Amino acid sequence: MPTALPGPGEGGGDGSQFVPLPPPSRGSGCATPPALGTALSTAAGRATMTASMSACGTQCGSMCRAGRRVPQFHGKEPASAFASLLNGLASFVMLLRYKAAVPPTSPMYPTCVAFAWVSVNAWFWSTVFHTRDTALTEKLDYFCASAVVLHSVYLCWVRTMGLRRPALIGVFRAFLLLFLACHISYLTLVRFDYGYNMAANVAIGLLNLLWWLWWCLRNRPRLPHVWKCAVVVLLLQAGALLELLDFPPLFWVLDAHALWHISTVPLNILFYSFLVDDSLYLLKANSDLSKAD
Numbered sequence: 001m002p003t004a005l006p007g008p009g010e011g012g013g014d015g016s017q018f019v020p021l022p023p024p025s026r027g028s029g030c031a032t033p034p035a036l037g038t039a040l041s042t043a044a045g046r047a048t049m050t051a052s053m054s055a056c057g058t059q060c061g062s063m064c065r066a067g068r069r070v071p072q073f074h075g076k077e078p079a080s081a082f083a084s085l086l087n088g089l090a091s092f093v094m095l096l097r098y099k100a101a102v103p104p105t106s107p108m109y110p111t112c113v114a115f116a117w118v119s120v121n122a123w124f125w126s127t128v129f130h131t132r133d134t135a136l137t138e139k140l141d142y143f144c145a146s147a148v149v150l151h152s153v154y155l156c157w158v159r160t161m162g163l164r165r166p167a168l169i170g171v172f173r174a175f176l177l178l179f180l181a182c183h184i185s186y187l188t189l190v191r192f193d194y195g196y197n198m199a200a201n202v203a204i205g206l207l208n209l210l211w212w213l214w215w216c217l218r219n220r221p222r223l224p225h226v227w228k229c230a231v232v233v234l235l236l237q238a239g240a241l242l243e244l245l246d247f248p249p250l251f252w253v254l255d256a257h258a259l260w261h262i263s264t265v266p267l268n269i270l271f272y273s274f275l276v277d278d279s280l281y282l283l284k285a286n287s288d289l290s291k292a293d
């Protein structure tokens, strides 16, 4: 996470050491990291939280982590890197299981497979970033996370509305791609604005959360598997709260951010399980409909 940790080369010679931080200085303008930046994407909260922590720069980062000693390993965060790797592996394995269980004729098949690949890509760059924190890996981590957030909105829209209005799917997809292009262009060409990045992720994440919950509640009597989706959405939100708890690292390396990444591994698996159930349901519903015709 690109916060108060010194970059590579600033540590000691043994590869790991504690860096004492200055005491807290209230009133320096550090915003409390928000909890509402999560979407159904596993990377959404990460992007939000890292953005909010980074928004204030090093001084604020020190304040946000005030009173504790933060371990750093030449700018590497092994626990977060390992957890990102586990998330990527979980996404990849569940992608294979999805493809094995769901025939390509299922209406949601291409959208779910694309979502899985976008997620695998984001977790790859998250692993790289937590292994080596540079300006380039930071951008790749943020932008790929934004792509997951937007793709989760797309997935949600296609499932809840697009299947009944297929002509609009392309329009909505074009709109989201344009938004992503503008988002990345602004952050790359104009200014790497952490505050704006945070606000965008919070807004889109919140939209995604409320949209899925509304759909799950409406369809609960008819679709027994939606509980999985609702649980994932709610636990993602709860998991993001972990990042607000600024506790000293457990076992030296397990800080709140690493625990947040670890908590999303089982949620990944449950969400793909929901996608399998739902895609098979849609396939059956379609074939029932064509038989009735």
Ligand SMILES: [Zn+2]
Pocket: 001, 046, 080, 126, 130, 257, 261
């Ligand atoms: Zn992270």
